Amino acid sequence: MLVSIIIPVYNEGEHIEENILAIRDRSKTENVIFEFVLVDDGSADDSWQAMQRVSERLNACRLIRLSRNFGKEAAVTAGLAQAVGEACIVMDSDLQHPPEIIPEMIRLWSEEGYEVVDAVKADRGRESFLYKLFARLFYGSFNKLSGLELEGASDFKLMDRKAVDAWKAMPERATFFRGMSTWVGFRHIAIPFEVAARAGGKTKWSFRKLAGLAVGAITSFSALPLQLVTVTGLIFLIGAIVLGIETLVMWILGHAASGFTTVILLLLIIGSLLMLSLGVIGTYIAKIYDEVKARPRYIIAEEKCSARREIEK
Ligand code: UDP
Numbered sequence: 001m002l003v004s005i006i007i008p009v010y011n012e013g014e015h016i017e018e019n020i021l022a023i024r025d026r027s028k029t030e031n032v033i034f035e036f037v038l039v040d041d042g043s044a045d046d047s048w049q050a051m052q053r054v055s056e057r058l059n060a061c062r063l064i065r066l067s068r069n070f071g072k073e074a075a076v077t078a079g080l081a082q083a084v085g086e087a088c089i090v091m092d093s094d095l096q097h098p099p100e101i102i103p104e105m106i107r108l109w110s111e112e113g114y115e116v117v118d119a120v121k122a123d124r125g126r127e128s129f130l131y132k133l134f135a136r137l138f139y140g141s142f143n144k145l146s147g148l149e150l151e152g153a154s155d156f157k158l159m160d161r162k163a164v165d166a167w168k169a170m171p172e173r174a175t176f177f178r179g180m181s182t183w184v185g186f187r188h189i190a191i192p193f194e195v196a197a198r199a200g201g202k203t204k205w206s207f208r209k210l211a212g213l214a215v216g217a218i219t220s221f222s223a224l225p226l227q228l229v230t231v232t233g234l235i236f237l238i239g240a241i242v243l244g245i246e247t248l249v250m251w252i253l254g255h256a257a258s259g260f261t262t263v264i265l266l267l268l269i270i271g272s273l274l275m276l277s278l279g280v281i282g283t284y285i286a287k288i289y290d291e292v293k294a295r296p297r298y299i300i301a302e303e304k305c306s307a308r309r310e311i312e313k
Pocket residue numbers: 007008009010011012041069070071072075091092093094096202203204205
């Protein structure tokens with residue numbers, strides 16, 4: 001059996017060789033040939049050279065270099081597009097996704113017939129309180145809004161060829177791997193893993209990048225925020241009718257004037273709600289604009305393939 005392991009790499013030059021060799025050694029499985037698909041996401045360091053060196057020590061390896069940093073989602077997309085295995089495993093290059101569970105993932109796929117094996121975080125590792133809080137908040141609202149359950153999800157997954165092809169058939173520019181691989185359905189099974197500490201280097205995600213990913217994910221999977229605008233409008237309409245009647249009655253009875261505080265408060269509340277609503281609508285318009293431009297998701301600058309004979313059937 002041929003199984004592809006897809007690994008996005010961004011500025012990991014220092015330790016990528018050791019990490020890939022560790023993944024190779026620790027994931028050994030009987031009757032399985034691994035094809036490594038390493039995607040250099042426009043690293044500014046010597047990751048590409050290191051990847052070329054390590055590729056010579058692997059059985060079968062495809063190297064892809066993107067023309068600039070397109071982000072992890074695009075790197076994973078590029079890897080999935082090139083992989084030829086009967087199943088594809090996506091994992092990080094920093095050993096935070098333990099390769100020891102790969103044989104078990106493959107067993108669940110090949111023997112028990114599961115088409116997607118999700119490795120889920122047993123606990124969230126050593127993340128800060130704030131990070132955990134935001135992750136909770138994001139997965140909670142994503143679940144409410146899209147109806148897809150992602151709590152504890154990670155990008156560490158095995159997908160059968162059928163699931164990969166279904167995934168590849170989705171044409172959107174803004175990809176969200178976790179959400180889309182759940183959305184395609186198929187027989188899923190989750191296996192827990194302990195998040196290890198990062199092996200060398202530091203995280204490539206800033207708070208801004210993560211917030212962007214969260215907003216992108218929610219707007220890609222749900223139009224409910226737009227309907228919330230309508231609902232808020234309706235609530236305010238009811239308020240408007242009640243207050244309008246009250247004002248008219250007061251006027252008729254000759255008690256008008258006063259009520260300055262009410263006016264100021266209404267102005268402030270309605271003003272900010274209007275702006276917020278415009279923001280929500282604007283976010284969706286930006287999304288439509290991005291999709292309509294239909295630019296490629298990534299651009300490949302260079303590709304290398306070793307031991308092709310062995311892979312091509
Ligand atoms: N990564 C990437 N492009 C980016 C950022 C990250 O390809 O713009 C890769 C990175 O090399 C690693 C994986 O995505 O293999 C996960 O990144 P990281 O470990 O920094 O994220 P964290 O584990 O902190 O969520």
